[in-house]
Amino acid sequence: MGARFEELDWRPTPLGEISLRRRRDPASGGDVYEVKLGDEFLMSSLFTAGEIALARLGLAELPDTGLDVVVGGLGLGYTARAVLDDPRVSALVVVDALGEVIDWHRRGLVPLGAGLASDPRCRLVQGDFFAMVGDPGGLDPQQPERRFHAVLLDVDHSPRHVLNPSHAALYTPAGLRALAARLHPGGVFALWSNDPPDEEFGSVLAQVFAEARAHVVDFPNPLQGGTASNTVYVARSHSGATADPEGFGRSAQRPCA
Numbered sequence: 001m002g003a004r005f006e007e008l009d010w011r012p013t014p015l016g017e018i019s020l021r022r023r024r025d026p027a028s029g030g031d032v033y034e035v036k037l038g039d040e041f042l043m044s045s046l047f048t049a050g051e052i053a054l055a056r057l058g059l060a061e062l063p064d065t066g067l068d069v070v071v072g073g074l075g076l077g078y079t080a081r082a083v084l085d086d087p088r089v090s091a092l093v094v095v096d097a098l099g100e101v102i103d104w105h106r107r108g109l110v111p112l113g114a115g116l117a118s119d120p121r122c123r124l125v126q127g128d129f130f131a132m133v134g135d136p137g138g139l140d141p142q143q144p145e146r147r148f149h150a151v152l153l154d155v156d157h158s159p160r161h162v163l164n165p166s167h168a169a170l171y172t173p174a175g176l177r178a179l180a181a182r183l184h185p186g187g188v189f190a191l192w193s194n195d196p197p198d199e200e201f202g203s204v205l206a207q208v209f210a211e212a213r214a215h216v217v218d219f220p221n222p223l224q225g226g227t228a229s230n231t232v233y234v235a236r237s238h239s240g241a242t243a244d245p246e247g248f249g250r251s252a253q254r255p256c257a
């Protein structure tokens with residue numbers, strides 16, 4: 001059991017001041033880990049259903065074995081952990097812009113860190129995911145032009161509410177086509193969002209991918225005494241280069257936790 005409140009780390013970064021905090025939850029008596037960027041809360045171990053659903057929904061319809069996966073955004077590690085809990089996954093690359101966040105995991109400052117850092121299937125890479133999508137070297141610095149069965153992204157609050165203006169280009173047709181080129185034919189792009197399903201963004205996904213759906217993930221919110229929700233978009237790439245883009249759409253489903 002930790003102290004009632006403790007700041008485990010604080011660092012200046014190119015994106016602003018980032019801090020890792022641990023506090024005691026008065027309801028459960030357990031420790032809650034929180035990450036802040038400046039005055040803004042980025043994530044909390046109290047709310048992980050969306051991050052876990054991102055992995056499970058993104059991998060749900062892929063082949064049985066030998067999956068290569070990349071996760072954009074390490075955070076507290078819940079998406080990466082859910083990926084590695086899937087026995088079909090053979091390799092995972094996790095890309096995070098902040099070396100400080102990767103360092104928390106390697107030093108064991110967050111509950112899932114030691115397990116992720118020591119898993120031989122998992123490699124933590126410092127880099128700008130959004131720039132790497134369009135870079136000739138791709139999403140794996142060790143294997144340029146490598147393709148993946150799934151790309152799972154949890155960095156921005158939503159396609160409309162980005163942490164950095166440079167991220168916005170990814171959520172356009174051109175940006176999504178560049179990302180789709182990093183997938184094997186029939187591969188999956190999945191995206192976490194804190195906002196409700198966005199019809200306009202769903203239409204953009206439908207321009208690029210063969211199939212796209214928005215899953216609404218409901219979960220308890222003990223801070224407000226009710227239920228909160230995230231959205232997980234799941235889009236499947238075309239099986240071949242000659243796929244007809246006409247007629248593809250998006251649907252919303254509730255709940256998919």
